[in-house]
Amino acid sequence: MDVFGTLSQNRVIPTVSNPGKIEMQLGGMGRNIAANLAALGIETRLITVVGDDADGELFKRDAVKRGINVESSLQMAGINTSTYLYVDQQDGRRDSAYGNDH
Known part of the structure; x- marks a missing residue:
């Protein structure tokens, strides 16, 4: 799952809430x-491999809808689906990015 934000201002101000737009997509x-x-x-x-969470279920439903065969994929119990979080500046340049550990 990709979670991304676009800043409403020119740069990230550390340790405070930064206004912007947040979106999620597979x-x-x-x-x-x-x-x-x-x-x-x-x-x-x-x-x-996906987790047994809501994002993993969304992934599987979307794959079937698109006609992608995922029969050989693995859904692991007790694991969250991988997530990538990034923040872009107003002009589209990447400010920061983070991935979760497993």
Whole structure:
């Protein structure tokens, strides 16, 4: 899952709340490539690992809807789906980014 924010101001001010816009979308390079291949009508299989959380369920439903075969993928109990968080400045330059540990 990609969580991204765009600042309403020119830069991050540390230790305070920074105004902006926050969005979430399914992501990951492999998943995005698979989604684009499936959209082109190419038979697509994606082997990956997701958690047994709401994001993992969303991933599976979206893959089925797009025609991506994820039968060989693994959904692990007690694990959260990988999340990538990043903040962009107003002009689109990346300010900071974080990924979760497993």
